[in-house]
Amino acid sequence: MSAALSQRLDRRQVLKRAAGVAIGSMLAAPSVAQARTKLRLGYLHVVAVDGHIWTGLDRGSFDKQGLDFELHEFNTGPEVFEAMADGRLDVLSAGGVISNYLALGRGRAFVMNDIEVATAQLWVRPALGVSTFADLKGKRIATTTRTTAHIFLDRALRANNVDPSQVEIVDRNMSGAVRAFMSGEVPAVALWVPFNITVREEIPDAIKLVDASAFYPQSAVLGGWVARPDYYADNKEVLVRIIRAWAEANDYMVRNPGPAAQTLHDNHYSQAKLSDVSEAFKAEKMFTSREWKRLCTDGTVVKWLQQVSDFFIAEGRIPNPVPAADYFDPSLYLAEIK
Secondary structure (H helix, E strand, O other): OOHHHHHHHHHHHHHHHHHHHHHHHHHHHHHHHOOOEEEEEEEEOOHHHHHHHHHHHHOOHHHHOOEEEEEEEEOOHHHHHHHHHOOOOOEEEEOOOHHHHOOOOOOEEEEEEEEOOOOEEEEEOHHHOOOOOHHHOOOEEEEOOOOHHHHHHHHHHHHOOOOHHHOEEEEOOHHHHHHHHHHOOOOEEEEEOOHHHHHHHHOOOOEEEEEHHHHOOOOOOEEEEEEOHHHHHHOHHHHHHHHHHHHHHHHHHHHOHHHHHHHHHHHHOOOOOHHHHHHHHHOOEOOOHHHHHHHHHOOHHHHHHHHHHHHHHHHHOOOOOOOHHHHEOOHHHHHHOO
């Protein structure tokens, strides 16, 4: 064999081996891409809470990050946190209630969804003798305690010269609280969107005295994502992928509120009117992912979380509460959002 022929054969063998490696890599790539992470996610079926979840799922944001959610719907924040405490959930998305349970050491928050600017509302029935805040003294008010609605009710009463001790708070899950209001058992209810729709449609003479927007920005109630303590410690890479997908869904919602509300209505809130979903959309204040980064960096988010925790700490006489600066960890978010 000539030297020239030998060189051609050697070169051919090298190219053949290289091609084999390339083909092998291409064949292996799908198995890497298909590696999925399954996790159990609890949520409330309220636009301010699950809007990011559905938008991210519908747009493929979570799928792109290799995340498969086992979804569990709950009626109230206390219920979803109870499920996490029992080990039935890995992560959850909830409203203002997070500032209560996180102060108790029940998890670590790692990303915020929104400020519930007008999601909480106080409704009264003139036919039952209540038309003003002054009329509430000595009356019963139904709500779900330790939630956004409860925080709002306390602030609304104090802002209108009614001490919370001057009313009787009837603690029910929100469906039960609204039923008590509709049946006439109580003349007032502090609720959150979308329960206002039922009240508005079923009791035409009911009056909305105030919503939480009256107290913004002096007070802000945040909702967001929380991980179980042990899951947080062992799965930070998964939480980073959640943040990436969340940011993509969040920025789409902020920049395209009309189409986002339409899709939420069509795919997940078809039992409601589109106008009601759009109203719920407007009741929450969202920021772009970069704006959230600024609010996390300058301490604003911690301040907002702490002031809500302070309410729960005083209300529940929580001993040795965990401060917001410890239960909210923005480091994963800050490192990921450029």
